[in-house]
Amino acid sequence: MSSALSRRNILKLAGGSALGFLLSPMPWKMLDDISIWTQNWSWIPKLRRGPVTHKYTSCTLCPNACRVNARMISETPVSLWGAPDPCVGHSYLCSVGLAGHHLAYHPSRVRNAHRFTATENGISSEQLSVEDAIAHIAKILHNIHVRPEEGEFALFDCRPHGMVSDIQQIFLSHVPGARYIVPDNHEGRFMRALMEMTEDPGQSYGLDFSRTRTLLSFGVSLFEGWGISPLVVEQFRSRREEFNIIQIDHHQSSSSIVADTHIAIKPGTEMALALGLAHVIVGERLYDPASAARAVDLKRNKPFSFMDLTRRFPPGRVASVTGIPEDVIVRTAREFASNRPATAIADDFAPAELIHSVWILNHLVGATGKNGSVVQKRPLPQPWKGAHRTPPTRLRNVPDHSLRLLMIDASAADTTVSWPDLRRKMRAENATIVLCSPYRPKRGESVDYLIPIHAPYETVRANPSGEYVATSAFQISTPLWSKSEEGCETWQILQRVVSASDAMTKEEFAQLEPEELLRLQCDAIFNSKRGTIHHPNNDETIPLGSVLSSGDFYATLMEGAAWSDDGVATSTNGRLFLMGKSTSSAQRFAESVLAFDNAGIDSNPSFPLLVVPVGEDVAARFGHVSPILSKIYQESDLKPRSRFAYLHHETARRFKLAAEQRVIIHSPHGATEAIVRCDSSVRPDTVQLSVSQLDAISPTRPRIINSYGGRVYTDQPIFVRIERARS
Numbered sequence: 001m002s003s004a005l006s007r008r009n010i011l012k013l014a015g016g017s018a019l020g021f022l023l024s025p026m027p028w029k030m031l032d033d034i035s036i037w038t039q040n041w042s043w044i045p046k047l048r049r050g051p052v053t054h055k056y057t058s059c060t061l062c063p064n065a066c067r068v069n070a071r072m073i074s075e076t077p078v079s080l081w082g083a084p085d086p087c088v089g090h091s092y093l094c095s096v097g098l099a100g101h102h103l104a105y106h107p108s109r110v111r112n113a114h115r116f117t118a119t120e121n122g123i124s125s126e127q128l129s130v131e132d133a134i135a136h137i138a139k140i141l142h143n144i145h146v147r148p149e150e151g152e153f154a155l156f157d158c159r160p161h162g163m164v165s166d167i168q169q170i171f172l173s174h175v176p177g178a179r180y181i182v183p184d185n186h187e188g189r190f191m192r193a194l195m196e197m198t199e200d201p202g203q204s205y206g207l208d209f210s211r212t213r214t215l216l217s218f219g220v221s222l223f224e225g226w227g228i229s230p231l232v233v234e235q236f237r238s239r240r241e242e243f244n245i246i247q248i249d250h251h252q253s254s255s256s257i258v259a260d261t262h263i264a265i266k267p268g269t270e271m272a273l274a275l276g277l278a279h280v281i282v283g284e285r286l287y288d289p290a291s292a293a294r295a296v297d298l299k300r301n302k303p304f305s306f307m308d309l310t311r312r313f314p315p316g317r318v319a320s321v322t323g324i325p326e327d328v329i330v331r332t333a334r335e336f337a338s339n340r341p342a343t344a345i346a347d348d349f350a351p352a353e354l355i356h357s358v359w360i361l362n363h364l365v366g367a368t369g370k371n372g373s374v375v376q377k378r379p380l381p382q383p384w385k386g387a388h389r390t391p392p393t394r395l396r397n398v399p400d401h402s403l404r405l406l407m408i409d410a411s412a413a414d415t416t417v418s419w420p421d422l423r424r425k426m427r428a429e430n431a432t433i434v435l436c437s438p439y440r441p442k443r444g445e446s447v448d449y450l451i452p453i454h455a456p457y458e459t460v461r462a463n464p465s466g467e468y469v470a471t472s473a474f475q476i477s478t479p480l481w482s483k484s485e486e487g488c489e490t491w492q493i494l495q496r497v498v499s500a501s502d503a504m505t506k507e508e509f510a511q512l513e514p515e516e517l518l519r520l521q522c523d524a525i526f527n528s529k530r531g532t533i534h535h536p537n538n539d540e541t542i543p544l545g546s547v548l549s550s551g552d553f554y555a556t557l558m559e560g561a562a563w564s565d566d567g568v569a570t571s572t573n574g575r576l577f578l579m580g581k582s583t584s585s586a587q588r589f590a591e592s593v594l595a596f597d598n599a600g601i602d603s604n605p606s607f608p609l610l611v612v613p614v615g616e617d618v619a620a621r622f623g624h625v626s627p628i629l630s631k632i633y634q635e636s637d638l639k640p641r642s643r644f645a646y647l648h649h650e651t652a653r654r655f656k657l658a659a660e661q662r663v664i665i666h667s668p669h670g671a672t673e674a675i676v677r678c679d680s681s682v683r684p685d686t687v688q689l690s691v692s693q694l695d696a697i698s699p700t701r702p703r704i705i706n707s708y709g710g711r712v713y714t715d716q717p718i719f720v721r722i723e724r725a726r727s
């Protein structure tokens with residue numbers, strides 16, 4: 001059976017999963033395997049007989065915070081489903097979220113602290129109590145405190161978002177010299193880029209698709225794992241005829257299969273396409289007159305106005321750069337500008353200049369501050385407004401070899417980070433990395449201490465809405481398992497380490513429990529008197545003002561209800577800066593456009609194929625997925641594996657290669673072996689490789705991985721040639 005299941009089939013299946021039927025056509029072999037595992041794996045919970053009940057909670061595996069309806073038998077969760085959601089209508093769980101209840105029983109799960117030591121024969125691990133581990137780490141922090149020349153102390157927050165990140169920043173502000181490090185790219189980067197182009201200070205924005213007619217997606221994984229995937233799915237189901245999705249993707253993805261139009265683009269040329277579309281919109285005067293009047297640099301600016309820049313991107317030229325026919329470019333621009341409300345979106349992990357260009361398209365068609373497009377919203381009420389916080393430092397801005405002690409908060413499972421990038425920040429000698437995670441470190445994660453924390457659904461967790469929703473929302477992820485005595489949260493470990501080290505200048509938040517933190521957040525929301533509460537049990541929505549006390553509000557949230565804010569009037573009159581609000585950002589954008597204009601993206605005749613790196617680099621991701629999903633990936637070939645090079649049939653013929661043939665892939669910087677797989681969904685001028693193959697052919701190129709979309713961005717295009725391997 002497995003041989004009949006191609007990657008293309010599974011991509012279709014994955015696209016469909018978002019629509020609620022991922023698991024229905026399950027291959028028989030897989031079912032067979034799973035039934036064998038469920039009988040034999042020691043860590044699978046044994047179900048007792050008992051009543052079937054339902055419990056409402058929310059998923060914390062990524063910032064989407066999807067509402068979850070857990071089917072329980074005898075107090076044990078047996079399956080998870082989406083639940084009604086006040087912000088998006090209904091949550092549809094992604095494949096990772098559907099199996100979220102397996103994670104507490106993952107084979108890599110740890111219950112004890114460990115210390116790892118490098119030996120001649122590899123890494124040896126020694127089990128120790130959490131108290132002993134904390135005492136060792138506190139001693140290191142004490143030494144840093146008295147001898148700062150030994151290096152710095154830092155916390156790496158894998159998902160900087162919400163109340164827990166706030167408290168970590170506040171807590172670190174009492175430790176002299178401590179750093180709070182965040183990933184270079186994380187969720188919401190696309191939305192935050194808007195702040196660099198508008199004059200509305202202190203506002204935040206979300207996306208409202210309830211009336212959107214055209215959604216132009218530059219490589220966003222719309223149906224699974226993106227900030228408001230459930231909302232896209234809901235609109236796709238309920239307004240199928242009028243909700244037009246145009247997906248620009250260099251490879252066939254689950255989104256491109258489901259979209260109304262897939263525009264297959266040459267990788268790395270997306271910014272040229274966005275500017276080409278802008279060229280048509282401006283040239284044919286299809287732009288929104290009110291927005292154009294607000295855009296101060298559309299026609300006049302020094303040294304370049306926006307029109308000066310777009311003149312360099314006429315459709316004929318963009319067609320030759322992107323590989324997209326000229327008539328398709330013109331047609332897409334006209335459709336986007338005329339079939340409004342229209343919104344263009346880009347992946348959070350995409351290059352900054354592409355994100356900027358996509359926002360320009362939104363401004364040109366008047367999407368900002370309009371219902372059905374980009375709407376203003378108020379931030380979540382904060383419990384610690386005005387408290388001093390250690391400001392975040394992006395990983396790339398931390399000086400190399402500066403850290404003596406690094407704690408990693410891996411409670412958010414979705415973050416990807418390049419482990420060599422992280423390691424480079426540590427001092428060459430005596431550096432200590434402490435991983436706070438529910439799971440054993442993966443191969444390649446060279447940590448010194450592991451301290452176990454709670455797995456998803458084992459404890460209460462604050463679960464604020466992600467950056468993309470149209471109004472702020474808050475819910476509590478309540479446990480599905482009875483509370484485990486072993487394990488705590490990373491901020492509690494941080495608190496204990498710092499307290500034991502004498503490094504803290506003030507004993508703040510010293511004795512808080514997770515429930516007390518949640519109560520503080522609930523107080524802040526309750527005191528705002530804004531918004532409504534939605535209870536999934538009876539699908540009823542009531543105003544927050546009708547709740548008598550903050551305690552009642554907390555109790556309702558603990559039963560699975562969700563709070564969402566009132567909307568705000570969305571029209572806005574502030575000035576728009578298409579090139580960027582500050583001189584430096586305008587200059588950066590103009591320089592990157594001109595640099596692309598001059599250099600283009602040309603191959604060297606010796607290396608004629610452009611690499612499309614795709615797939616999740618599991619080694620770079622802190623979180624885990626259910627072993628059953630891993631099995632599905634392996635059986636189905638859904639994730640490109642490091643053994644294979646995927647080519648279009650034409651490309652294979654051109655280079656006299658055949659399917660299943662062993663080949664060597666050469667780049668100017670290295671070579672790797674692979675087996676040819678022919679796939680008509682791959683562009684003829686490209687070769688699709690797994691991200692882990694980049695280590696051999698492009699070891700020094702920085703790369704950014706979006707774990708959910710399986711998309712990988714490199715700072716420069718990588719070109720290769722392929723030769724048959726000598727047998």
Ligand code: SF4
Nearest residue numbers: 059061062066094097
């Ligand atoms: S999209 Fe994120 S929050 Fe929603 S089910 Fe999937 S992992 Fe969970």
